[in-house]
Amino acid sequence: xxxxxxxxxxxxxxxxxxxxxxxxxxxxxxxxxxxxxxxxxxxxxxxxxxxxxxxxxxxxxxxxxxxxxxxxxxxxxxxxxxxxxxxxxxxxxxxxxxxxxxxxxxxxxxxxx
Numbered sequence: 001x002x003x004x005x006x007x008x009x010x011x012x013x014x015x016x017x018x019x020x021x022x023x024x025x026x027x028x029x030x031x032x033x034x035x036x037x038x039x040x041x042x043x044x045x046x047x048x049x050x051x052x053x054x055x056x057x058x059x060x061x062x063x064x065x066x067x068x069x070x071x072x073x074x075x076x077x078x079x080x081x082x083x084x085x086x087x088x089x090x091x092x093x094x095x096x097x098x099x100x101x102x103x104x105x106x107x108x109x110x111x112x113x
Contacts, residue, residue, distance in 0.1 A: 033088045033102060038079045039069070046097060047074045049087055071097040082108030 036051035053066040072085070073093050079085050084106040092098045 031088045033086050035084060035086050035105060036068075036070070038081055038083045038085055038108075041079075041081060042071060045073060045075055045077060047072050047079045047085075047101070049085060049099070070099045072099045072101050073097055074101040079104055080108060 034051050036049040038047050039050045040048035042048050049070045049072045051068045051070065053068065054063045055066050056063055070087065071094075072079075072087050073090070079101060083104050085104050086102040087099045088102055089098060090100040093100075
């Protein structure tokens with residue numbers, strides 16, 4: 001019985017002042033944002049973003065270019081082809097779409113006219 005009380009006290013100390021039913025503001029884990037280039041407008045509120053990575057070869061040490069294509073949710077249709085955008089992971093919106101557009105970092109050169 002004493003071990004159970006000790007465990008409960010430790011759990012309460014780890015939790016801090018939070019009450020069990022209250023919503024926690026800022027308690028989510030940090031999400032990894034990534035930056036890429038818009039390659040295609042795939043439909044309404046969807047853009048295709050390409051993220052380029054350099055990966056070091058495990059044996060030879062040469063850097064290899066790797067490319068990842070993501071389907072990104074763009075609710076405001078703010079991005080256009082060639083824009084550099086920041087995206088974060090989110091809950092699955094469709095079969096292939098599980099990333100959300102945060103902001104347009106840099107607009108495409110032709111879009112500033």
